[in-house]
Amino acid sequence: MLFNSIEFIIFFVAVLTVITIIKHKKFQHLFIVFSSYFFFYFSSNYLLSLLIFSTLLDYYIAKLIWTTQNKQRKKILLITSLAGNLGLLGFFKYADFAIMQFNILGNQINIGGGIPFLELALPIGISFYTFQTISYTVDVYRGKLEPSKSLREFALFVAFFPQLVAGPIIRASEFLPQLREKIEDSTSKINLKQIIIHNSNLKLGITIMAFGFLKKMFFADNIAPLVNAIFTNPIEASSFEIWLGTIAFGIQIYGDFSGYSDIAIGAALILGFKIPRNFNKPYFAISPSDFWRRWHISLSSWLRDYLYIPLGGSKKGSGRTYFNLLTVMFLGGLWHGASWNFVIWGMLHGVYLVIHRVIANKFPRIANSEFVRTKTGKIISILITQYFVFLAWIPFRVHDTEGMIYSMSKYIFFDFEFDEIIEILLAYKIPIGFMIGFIILHYISFRKSDLIKIIINLKLKYWGIILAIILSLIVFFFDGNPEDFIYFRF
Structure with a gap:
């Protein structure tokens, strides 16, 4: 269902x-x-x-x-x-x-x-x-x-x-x-042995669910055609198309999966239960380790507590730490699916984590410099981190070896033919519009650290207007055929 x-x-x-x-x-x-x-x-x-x-x-x-x-x-x-x-x-x-x-x-x-x-x-x-x-x-x-x-x-x-x-x-x-x-009913000030659906929970839960549906049905599902067009058979695609498809898939999978998580969290909240957040603006991560503190948080914390730490964590020397990181990310990749492309995706992230740890250990002055903490330093850190995060999305999406190698080489050794860029942008203008819209929303949610809280604190009529806008956007672009969530396959 x-x-x-x-x-x-x-x-x-x-x-x-x-x-x-x-x-x-x-x-x-x-x-x-x-x-x-x-x-x-x-x-x-x-x-x-x-x-x-x-x-x-x-x-x-x-x-x-x-x-x-x-x-x-x-x-x-x-x-x-x-x-x-x-x-x-x-x-x-x-x-x-x-x-x-x-x-x-x-x-x-x-x-x-x-x-x-x-x-x-x-x-x-x-x-x-x-x-x-x-x-x-x-x-x-x-x-x-x-x-x-x-x-x-x-x-x-x-x-x-x-x-x-x-x-x-x-x-x-x-x-x-x-x-x-026991749940306290605020109207009677007595403890009741039953689930109470509070108005506050209902309002917050509906808002979170609405944003979840928006991410999935408005953004992810309408970006998917661009991803499919490029990566179903990526051989012979231009470097710019590979870059465009990679960015589109990164947005699609985030909107799809974080959308599911939001719907789950909101539905649980309406029923009176709190379940932990699963995403925290991962595309603003400033390092590989920071990315995994923000992406699929419940899985990364599970792998840390039940695999990484039992293996010894970082307490048995640098060599053992690097081995543990690679092992955990290998198993984390394999957890996603019975296919080598997921293993490659996991191992890439394992390598990223090891390299980041090596740099932090060998060059502590660089890792802890004042420049890293400046606005410019953070922007550069975000861009470098996301370059490699999005590179890893290619093996996650492209399953056949030839297409994967071709796509990754075009991403790394990009050779944009600028006379083709306008033609490609026009060909995919509608999904690109959704991509731009999602990037803007993601940036706003990053700048306004708790966008949901701001919305639920609005007066009821303004809150209702925002929900009506979200619902209208979803209904207008929905074709009547609900698309599977990507993580249903895992």
């Missing part, structure tokens, strides 16, 4: 209606759980069983880990959880990829390679809810989190429909306490 479909709007309104009728939090939670299962079943059918399996596996294993005193048994239980979760993820997401690599290798060394593909359906959201349940079990194992005492609560944490399919990846330590706290 796509967020940008009429089915979701009907579904969400129905959920809100029932929530306001049910007066006890326990039954409200149960209803949201079953609503989430329906949401998942609507798109994935029988694959709902995998979500339920992961829920039951980690709920009961975490309880056993918490109660046992034997360290060896704790480790065995944790390994069982990891094997169950990663086994399902690996089988459904990477089995055909592994078979392909085996067949290629077999043909190269003349031992045959005719293993048939399994052609398994990829369960939507499996990469996201698997990481959520893993973090829960690991936190219990580390003694940082007491296991949930209610299967109802844990099932809601795992299956919560706003962020189920494409995140943000939420932590049990952030979400479970929200299920237990």
